Amino acid sequence: MHFRRIAEHLAPFYSPPVRPENLQQIGEELAIKWDDGGESFIPLEKMRRACPCAGCAGEKDIMGNVYRGSEKPLSPASFRLVRLAHVGGYALQPVWGDGHSTGLFSFDYLRKIAEPT
Ligand SMILES: [Zn+2]
Numbered sequence: 611m612h613f614r615r616i617a618e619h620l621a622p623f624y625s626p627p628v629r630p631e632n633l634q635q636i637g638e639e640l641a642i643k644w645d646d647g648g649e650s651f652i653p654l655e656k657m658r659r660a661c662p663c664a665g666c667a668g669e670k671d672i673m674g675n676v677y678r679g680s681e682k683p684l685s686p687a688s689f690r691l692v693r694l695a696h697v698g699g700y701a702l703q704p705v706w707g708d709g710h711s712t713g714l715f716s717f718d719y720l721r722k723i724a725e726p727t
Pocket residue numbers: 661662663664665666667710712713
C-alpha cells in the first residue's frame with residue numbers, strides 16, 4: 611500500500627478524521643472509544659431520534675419546506691440496536707429492531723449528538 615505509506619509520512623501535517631477504535635453497546639447506550647482517546651456515550655433512543663436519513667429527518671425543497679416520509683410511530687423496538695455496519699470508513703449504519711436501517715451516521719455526526727444537550 612504505497613499510498614498509505616505516503617499518508618503516514620505526511621501525518622504531522624495532516625490530521626485525519628477521528629475514527630471509532632472500539633464500539634460497544636452498554637445497556638441502553640452505545641459507547642464509542644475514539645482513536646484520539648476520547649469516549650462518547652450515546653443513548654440509543656437519542657441516536658435513533660437523531661437519525662439523519664431522509665425518511666426521519668425529512669428532505670428540504672428549495673423553498674425550505676420539509677417533506678417527511680410516511681411517519682411511522684416509534685416503538686420500543688425502534689430503539690433497539692440489532693447491528694452496526696461500517697460504511698466507507700467514515701460512517702456507521704445501524705440496523706434497528708423495527709427494521710429501519712437507512713440512516714448513515716458519520717463519525718463527526720456521532721460525536722456531535724453524543725454531546726450533552
Ligand atoms: Zn431514519
